Amino acid sequence: xxxxxxxxxxxxxxxxxxxxxxxxxxxxxxxxxxxxxxxxxxxxxxxxxxxxxxxxxxxxxxxxxxxxxxxxxxxxxxxxxxxxxxxxxxxxxxxxxxxxxxxxxxxxxxxxxxxxxxxxxxxxxxxxxxxxxxxxxxxxxxxxxxxxx
Numbered sequence: 001x002x003x004x005x006x007x008x009x010x011x012x013x014x015x016x017x018x019x020x021x022x023x024x025x026x027x028x029x030x031x032x033x034x035x036x037x038x039x040x041x042x043x044x045x046x047x048x049x050x051x052x053x054x055x056x057x058x059x060x061x062x063x064x065x066x067x068x069x070x071x072x073x074x075x076x077x078x079x080x081x082x083x084x085x086x087x088x089x090x091x092x093x094x095x096x097x098x099x100x101x102x103x104x105x106x107x108x109x110x111x112x113x114x115x116x117x118x119x120x121x122x123x124x125x126x127x128x129x130x131x132x133x134x135x136x137x138x139x140x141x142x143x144x145x146x147x148x149x
Contacts, residue, residue: 008133009089009145011124020083021070029063068108076104087147094142103141110137 009017034040036059074081079090079098091099091107099107114123114135123135132144 006146007148009087009147010133011127013087013089013147014127014145017081017083017087017089020086021081024082025063025067025070028066032063033059071108072101072104075099075108076101084145089145089147091143091145094144099141099143103143107137107141107143110135110140113137 030040033042042057042060071081075084075091076099079092084090091104093099093103111123114120114126114137116122123137126135126139127133130139132138134144138144
């Protein structure tokens with residue numbers, strides 16, 4: 001579908017972009033884990049599990065904060081992460097401008113809703129069935145993901 005002479009990013013562009021982002025995270029996180037914990041991949045015994053199922057290991061919390069800030073800041077300020085840059089897709093506001101930090105935070109924090117009930121099923125269904133390929137986070141943040149920008 002075309003929007004003002006730009007093509008909407010397909011579900012596949014979006015999936016491959018996030019896959020590239022997670023490869024990038026792996027390049028950083030695995031060596032950091034080896035350096036800090038002495039293992040490449042942590043098992044349950046390598047974590048500090050102080051509160052049942054809640055991860056309280058400082059390294060894992062740092063990784064989580066890094067991931068959250070990576071998506072919010074890069075998409076908010078430039079409209080793209082490394083994965084989106086490689087695949088030539090970009091997030092913009094419906095009015096054509098960059099999302100900004102607020103809209104980016106909204107769309108990224110709502111990944112929790114898009115991931116329901118599991119494996120991003122809701123987000124995938126919404127992208128496939130909505131007119132502008134929007135997941136819930138995009139609908140609420142008033143953003144759109146375009147290809148070729």
